[in-house]
Amino acid sequence: MKISFKSVVFFLFLFCASAQLSASANPLNPVIPKKSSNKTSDYTTGFSAQRFYISGGYGAINGNFIVASALKESVAKGWNEVSVVKRPTWFVRAEYALTPHWGLGINFAHGGVGFDVKLDSLTSQNVQVTGNLNYTTWSALARVNYHIFTSNAVDVFVGTGIGYRANRVRVTSNDPVKDRWDFPVDLGFVSKVIPNTIGIPTVGADFSAGVRYFPHPSLAFYTEFGLAKSIIQGGVTLSF
Numbered sequence: 104m105k106i107s108f109k110s111v112v113f114f115l116f117l118f119c120a121s122a123q124l125s126a127s128a129n130p131l132n133p134v135i136p137k138k139s140s141n142k143t144s145d146y147t148t149g150f151s152a153q154r155f156y157i158s159g160g161y162g163a164i165n166g167n168f169i170v171a172s173a174l175k176e177s178v179a180k181g182w183n184e185v186s187v188v189k190r191p192t193w194f195v196r197a198e199y200a201l202t203p204h205w206g207l208g209i210n211f212a213h214g215g216v217g218f219d220v221k222l223d224s225l226t227s228q229n230v231q232v233t234g235n236l237n238y239t240t241w242s243a244l245a246r247v248n249y250h251i252f253t254s255n256a257v258d259v260f261v262g263t264g265i266g267y268r269a270n271r272v273r274v275t276s277n278d279p280v281k282d283r284w285d286f287p288v289d290l291g292f293v294s295k296v297i298p299n300t301i302g303i304p305t306v307g308a309d310f311s312a313g314v315r316y317f318p319h320p321s322l323a324f325y326t327e328f329g330l331a332k333s334i335i336q337g338g339v340t341l342s343f
Contacts, residue, residue, distance in 0.1 A: 149255055149258050150260070156208075156341070160327075161191070162331075164334040186219045190215035192214035196209065203253065206248040214333065217236065220235070226277065237272070237275075240268060241269050242332070244307055244309060245265065248260045258317070260312065263309065264310075275299065310331075321342050322339070325340050
């Protein structure tokens with residue numbers, strides 16, 4: 104029997120069509136739809152662009168305490184009646200990831216230090232007079248961070264900030280009758296009474312490097328080292 108070329112082409116067309124219909128109807132050989140190539144986000148963990156990072160931390164080494172201790176050693180060395188008291192130092196910060204490596208945010212920090220003093224005088228109740236000079240400071244700084252190394256779990260960064268710093272000195276005592284700390288100062292041309300509390304606004308700045316570890320896409324633990332209210336700080340970061 105003579106087979107024409109048209110017959111061969113028509114037979115192959117019918118065979119391909121029937122095979123396609125069989126594959127579509129067979130549950131053992133389902134057609135798997137292709138995944139869309141339009142990715143809405145490539146975020147897994149670590150530092151990622153267009154995300155917010157909110158952190159809260161605590162300072163381990165108080166820079167103000169180090170300065171106050173050095174001042175006591177140089178001015179009041181051997182004075183057992185003067186002692187330096189640590190004050191807690193804490194940090195709160197917010198950062199927005201502009202790019203995969205650059206972040207811009209604001210830092211809040213609070214800390215301080217105190218001097219406890221015992222005087223030779225007695226109060227009206229025959230109690231030794233004790234006083235306290237308390238220094239507190241807080242700051243709000245605009246900060247920029249450069250994230251040197253970012254991976255799925257580790258984020259290494261360095262940053263600096265500048266902004267407003269508030270300083271307050273307050274002096275108190277246990278004497279209910281005599282205020283020993285409000286006293287006139289005679290400068291020869293003016294007499295001024297120094298109040299118990301003095302506030303001095305200044306410019307604040309910091310510079311530090313740190314690392315974050317992400318055990319979860321929205322949670323990280325961080326530590327930083329550098330020139331700030333505490334030389335070392337650590338805490339928790341939330342990402343969203």
